[in-house]
Amino acid sequence: MIDRRPALIARCVGAADVISCVRFAREHDLPVSVRGGGHSIAGNAVCDDGLVIDLSRMKTIRVDPVRRLARADPGLLLGEFDRETQAFGLATTLGTLSITGIAGLTLGGGLGWLMGKHGLACDNLLSVDIVTADGRLLTASAEENPDLFWGVRGGSGNFGVVTSFEYQLHPLGPVLAGLVAYPIQQAPQVLRFFREYAATCPDELGLMSAMLTLPDGNTVVGVAACYSGDLETGERVLRPLRSLGSPVADLFQTMRYTDVQKMIDWWAVPEHHYWKSSFLREMDDTTLDIIADFALRKPSPGSGVGLEVIHGAVRRVPPDATAFAHRDSRYNFLMLGRWESRALAETGMSWVREFWSAMQPFLSTGVYVNYLSDNEGEDRVQGAYGSNYDRLLQLKAKYDPTNFFRINQNIRAIKVAA
Numbered sequence: 160m161i162d163r164r165p166a167l168i169a170r171c172v173g174a175a176d177v178i179s180c181v182r183f184a185r186e187h188d189l190p191v192s193v194r195g196g197g198h199s200i201a202g203n204a205v206c207d208d209g210l211v212i213d214l215s216r217m218k219t220i221r222v223d224p225v226r227r228l229a230r231a232d233p234g235l236l237l238g239e240f241d242r243e244t245q246a247f248g249l250a251t252t253l254g255t256l257s258i259t260g261i262a263g264l265t266l267g268g269g270l271g272w273l274m275g276k277h278g279l280a281c282d283n284l285l286s287v288d289i290v291t292a293d294g295r296l297l298t299a300s301a302e303e304n305p306d307l308f309w310g311v312r313g314g315s316g317n318f319g320v321v322t323s324f325e326y327q328l329h330p331l332g333p334v335l336a337g338l339v340a341y342p343i344q345q346a347p348q349v350l351r352f353f354r355e356y357a358a359t360c361p362d363e364l365g366l367m368s369a370m371l372t373l374p375d376g377n378t379v380v381g382v383a384a385c386y387s388g389d390l391e392t393g394e395r396v397l398r399p400l401r402s403l404g405s406p407v408a409d410l411f412q413t414m415r416y417t418d419v420q421k422m423i424d425w426w427a428v429p430e431h432h433y434w435k436s437s438f439l440r441e442m443d444d445t446t447l448d449i450i451a452d453f454a455l456r457k458p459s460p461g462s463g464v465g466l467e468v469i470h471g472a473v474r475r476v477p478p479d480a481t482a483f484a485h486r487d488s489r490y491n492f493l494m495l496g497r498w499e500s501r502a503l504a505e506t507g508m509s510w511v512r513e514f515w516s517a518m519q520p521f522l523s524t525g526v527y528v529n530y531l532s533d534n535e536g537e538d539r540v541q542g543a544y545g546s547n548y549d550r551l552l553q554l555k556a557k558y559d560p561t562n563f564f565r566i567n568q569n570i571r572a573i574k575v576a577a
């Protein structure tokens with residue numbers, strides 16, 4: 160859906176290049192976009208008539224297995240990061256696909272398979288190196304520039320270009336993971352079960368429901384999960400999910416975490432994506448019936464619906480401890496339009512918009528910043544930063560008073576009274 164023509168793309172290989180880019184863009188008054196993994200649904204990695212600071216060649220990662228730390232460059236994709244940390248039997252929370260970039264994902268929060276046990280990706284961040292709008296390279300951590308460190312953990316790309324991330328890692332062996340799928344006509348019953356099941360979800364279980372068309376052409380209501388604790392316990396925990404009736408597919412098995420991360424990569428093909436998302440306020444029977452109804456008449460095989468469960472360690476962090484505010488929201492809801500050609504865009508977008516409108520009574524005003532699309536409006540952006548918005552405004556005024564970094568889900572700089 161994104162078609163933009165930058166004036167210049169700078170393929171950076173280190174922090175010095177990024178500093179040069181920021182200074183150059185300031186001197187020439189060029190708009191700037193920042194590309195990490197290039198996975199932004201809003202297309203914010205690329206801009207019209209400006210400078211793209213492209214970090215995709217910056218892929219060094221160094222794992223310290225003794226202190227269980229990883230120092231990672233911003234061009235790494237999740238699969239590249241996990242491959243290196245898993246070589247030492249370690250991992251941290253990132254997302255649920257191997258092809259997303261660690262940079263944008265972490266700066267927006269980072270929802271992933273391991274979040275119930277280890278919190279969001281940003282909760283595992285120990286420090287960043289960041290080039291700010293005045294061209295300085297700062298370190299932000301609990302000790303150095305702690306206000307900036309607060310802001311980069313959920314404030315997205317608003318405060319500068321991160322050139323290095325330091326993460327806390329955790330031991331992780333093979334996990335029990337997969338997907339169980341039932342015919343889409345059973346969505347009302349499966350979703351009701353999912354709601355009860357999710358309410359008792361242990362920390363070790365990463366859990367989501369998806370209504371989608373499998374590569375074999377079957378349209379299903381599925382539950383995907385990753386159990387990252389003792390495997391025998393995992394078998395017991397997953398059993399109720401797998402014995403709801405007669406599944407059309409049960410793909411649960413013990414697997415390497417790096418394979419779990421690739422499990423649904425097939426879905427994310429670079430076609431036309433048009434999404435809307437919010438946290439759910441209600442998950443009563445009426446909500447579930449509307450979801451099931453729209454899922455049944457999705458406009459293309461690529462389109463789908465997702466429900467991610469946010470629980471455990473994520474919710475034990477206070478909402479103002481980092482810039483990611485949505486700790487109390489239990490379900491993240493996604494309407495995922497995807498189609499092959501522009502010709503299908505009108506039908507596809509109508510489905511998303513009608514669905515969105517029917518869901519209004521059940522949605523909170525909050526939205527995960529990394530699931531916002533292009534141009535959704537100021538209210539939605541404020542909803543993404545939620546109760547932390549005012550503090551983020553003050554931080555933006557301190558670190559980026561001219562709103563130099565604005566091609567993002569933008570916190571508009573304001574002058575704050577002293």
Ligand SMILES: Cc1cc2nc3c(=O)[nH]c(=O)nc-3n(C[C@H](O)[C@H](O)[C@H](O)COP(=O)(O)OP(=O)(O)OC[C@H]3O[C@@H](n4cnc5c(N)ncnc54)[C@H](O)[C@@H]3O)c2cc1C
Pocket residue numbers: 192193194195196197198199200202203204205214233253254255256259260261262263264265266267268269270271315316317319320321322427529530566567568
């Ligand atoms: C198919 C698909 C699946 C997804 N699955 C998940 C998931 O499981 N969990 C989840 O949490 N999210 C998920 N996302 C959302 C994902 O977190 C965002 O798309 C995120 O922006 C991806 O980061 P990126 O570096 O690849 O993006 P990019 O497009 O490169 O960057 C997006 C924005 O992030 C900022 N940014 C990127 N790098 C830097 C940097 N180094 N310094 C400062 N700012 C930077 C910029 O503002 C940029 O515009 C998914 C998205 C898609 C399309």
